[in-house]
Amino acid sequence: MSKLDLSRRTVVGGLAATGVALTTGTGSAQGAPVKVGELNSYSRMAAFAVPYRNGMQLAVEQINAAGGLAGLGGRPLEIVFRDDGSTPGDAVRVAEELMTRENVSFIAGAFLSNVGLALADFANQKKVLYLATEPLTDALTMGSGNPYTFRVRPGTYMQTKMLVDAAKGKGVKRWAVVAPNYEYGQSAVAAFKRLMGAAVPGFEVVAEQFPALGRVDAGATVGALAQSRPDGIFNVLFGADLTAFVREGNTRGLFERRTVVSLLTGEPEYLLPLGDETPDGWIVTGYPPEQVETHGHQAFVTAYKAKFNDTPRLGSVLGYVVPFMIRDMFNKAKSTETAAMIEAFKGLTTQTICGPVTMRGIDQQSTLGAWVGETTLKGKLPTMKNFRYVDGADVMFPEAEVRAARKI
Structure with a gap:
């Protein structure tokens, strides 16, 4: 038996209870594929986007091997990947x-x-x-939200609220913030000011x-x-910016005796490049792959x-979850017509390796969550501790x- 055969059997057995890798169909998918166009920053943001694509490919293989899209006569699902140029x-x-x-x-x-x-606006214009x-x-789901756009990942408000809930008990009042100067960074800082201001x-x-x-x-x-002498730092930098910031901050002692709350930093995409320079005890959102034991997660890791x-x-986790949401949507819609797909997504619940995920109808935002914990080194490997x-x-x-x- 090959290594891949073994892992696939493990996945099917381990995830049967959640329904993630199983459908009501039997045998391999048949017929003309149902195509979904997937465009992403595969070149510029490869650290996240390539594992994300890998996760999607793994999920699509499992869906098609288990019978494809039952609501569409067992047709296979196909993802057409393109770079969006960032x-x-x-x-x-x-x-x-x-x-x-x-x-x-x-x-x-x-x-x-x-x-x-921009893509949400395109979808709204083209219906x-x-x-x-x-x-x-x-x-994306609030002021600029539209009937044609749904979002999977928890947005900046959601993830920042997770961090504020974890950090507010420390009672830190004087904060400095650092974030990339575009929509995501500005949105995260606005959420942090609002939520921490209400909590503390x-x-x-004192500095931005x-x-x-x-x-x-x-x-x-x-x-x-x-220079601003804050008691806490809220960081939104990621990727190479984060690595440079951590290295310089460590050199100058910026993080010593300060509470640091850092969005996305616990994700392996951004945490692993820090190596043994990883600061200890930052409060972060992230993902510790070897430590998540619920919802058949280790069967996914093995596969x-x-x-x-x-x-x-x-990114791999998100990429793996999305095709199962798409599968369940098509099975509910029983159609590839836009109106039917939109109606099917509203209120849809999918059992995933992160637990049940529901697409809330009012804002078309999914309930997918995130892991919150603290940065640490396990030997020389950056990871998370005290997470949930x-x-x-x-x-x-x-x-x-x-x-x-x-x-509305």
Whole structure:
């Protein structure tokens, strides 16, 4: 028996209880494939986007091997992958090509928030479904939300609320913030000010730094933050910007005796490059793949390692979850018509390796959650400690606020 055969048997057995890798069909999928166009920053944001694509490919293989899309006569699911160029203009052009040349049923994906907003506007204008899988800006489901756009990942408000809930007990009042100067960073800082301001009496922001994405001047940024003498730091930098910031901050002692709350930093995509420079005790959202034991998660880890000879990242988890949501949507809709797909997504619950995920109808935001914990080193390996999974349903915008923002 091959390594891949063994892992597939393990996955099917381990996930049968959750329904993740099983459908009501029997045998392999048959017939013309149902195409979904997936466009993402595979070149510029490869650390997240490539594992995400890997996770999608693994899930699609399992769905098709288990009978395909039962609601569409057992047809196979096919994901058509394209690079979005990491710019709104390029992304819209690629989306148009996917719809007209590849005849996809709908579009999904995007990483950067400004790109996601552009695709949401495209979907609204063209009256096509857009499943925003990664963009985090709150505008996507709030003020700029539209009937054609759904979002999978917990947005900046949701993840920031998770962090504020974990950190507010420390009573830190004087904060400095640092974030990339585009929609995602600005949205996260706005959420932090609002939520921490409500949670901690006397809260104030004593310094703000908004470096350009991918072009942080770590020395100047760290120097400006240190000069303000904060008691806490809220960081939204990620990728190479995060690595440079941590290295310079460690050198200058910026993080010593300070509470640091850091969005996304616990994700292996961004945590592993820090190596033995990983600070201890930062409060973060992230993903500790070897430590998650619920919902058949380790069966997924085993299958992913067998197929890609690598440990899954947070992108891998998201990529794996999304096709099962798509499968369940098609099985409910029993159609590839846009109106039927939109109606099927509303209120849809999918059993996943993160637990049940429901697409809330009022804002078309899923209840997918995130792991919240602290950074640490296990030997020389960066990871998380004292973590727990926070259900997205517990940190969503209040419905009254959604109605006001979306004017419904």
